[in-house]
Amino acid sequence: MNLFTVAQRAMSSQLVRMNAAASNLANAGSVTGDAAGAYRPMRAVFAQDLDQATGLSTVRVQGMYRSEAEAVKRYDPGNPLADAEGNVFEAPVDQNAEMVEMLESSRQYQNMVEALQTAKQLMLETMRIK
Amino acid sequence: MSDSIFGIHGTALELRSQRMGLLASNIANAATPGYKARDIDFAAALKSSMAGNTADQAANAATLYRVPVMPSLDGNTVEMATEQTAFAENAVGYSATLSFIKARVETLSRAMKGD
Numbered sequence: 001m002n003l004f005t006v007a008q009r010a011m012s013s014q015l016v017r018m019n020a021a022a023s024n025l026a027n028a029g030s031v032t033g034d035a036a037g038a039y040r041p042m043r044a045v046f047a048q049d050l051d052q053a054t055g056l057s058t059v060r061v062q063g064m065y066r067s068e069a070e071a072v073k074r075y076d077p078g079n080p081l082a083d084a085e086g087n088v089f090e091a092p093v094d095q096n097a098e099m100v101e102m103l104e105s106s107r108q109y110q111n112m113v114e115a116l117q118t119a120k121q122l123m124l125e126t127m128r129i130k
Numbered sequence: 131m132s133d134s135i136f137g138i139h140g141t142a143l144e145l146r147s148q149r150m151g152l153l154a155s156n157i158a159n160a161a162t163p164g165y166k167a168r169d170i171d172f173a174a175a176l177k178s179s180m181a182g183n184t185a186d187q188a189a190n191a192a193t194l195y196r197v198p199v200m201p202s203l204d205g206n207t208v209e210m211a212t213e214q215t216a217f218a219e220n221a222v223g224y225s226a227t228l229s230f231i232k233a234r235v236e237t238l239s240r241a242m243k244g245d
Binding site: 002003006007009010013014017045046047048054055056057058059104105107108111112115116118119122125126129130 | 143148150151152153154155157158159160161162163164165189190193210214217218221224225228231232235239
């Protein structure tokens with residue numbers, strides 16, 4: 001494993017995380033007629049991936065987890081999706097939390113890109129010794 | 131052979147390169163729960179390699195866990211400000227070492243060409 005693998009996997013992982021946040025935001029406000037069918041926000045959880053030979057460690061997405069939050073019940077008898085009691089169930093998406101997640105993810109992505117650029121430049125300079 | 135030509139700078143460059151990888155690993159794992167940031171104590175590693183250890187041994191012996199300013203709740207000890215500063219410092223150190231090596235190579239090649 002080299003520095004490029006580390007950076008590439010880290011960036012892919014951040015991309016998965018960003019996509020999850022985007023999916024959550026896209027589904028904010030979606031309603032269903034039963035509590036079980038409501039959309040539950042997703043979160044990517046990372047794990048360290050250590051390469052014993054080089055001592056470098058990169059990231060992998062250990063899994064995607066659904067939030068345990070209860071769907072938000074709302075009385076809306078005019079909604080065609082409403083159940084017998086006139087309730088609809090809204091996806092429990094915290095839009096602020098999703099925005100923060102996205103922001104943090106993109107910052108960390110940028111950080112990795114910058115570190116990679118610096119490292120790449122130094123490698124190229126080292127190669128140009130003659 | 132390379133030791134006698136480049137002196138301390140050959141080892142220093144190797145250690146700088148290893149440290150760069152380690153710091154990049156920290157940056158990569160900024161969002162990994164439970165990840166403990168590591169760093170190489172460069173001065174200690176250089177000293178140990180000057181005492182006769184290989185660069186690999188020296189780097190391994192001088193690799194320490196970072197003490198966080200404020201540990202986060204998920205057990206991750208990567209602090210972006212610290213890592214970026216260390217990375218920048220290391221990159222400048224790498225550059226400096228590289229210019230020493232370049233100068234040495236230039237000196238030798240000029241001596242060989244004889245012009």
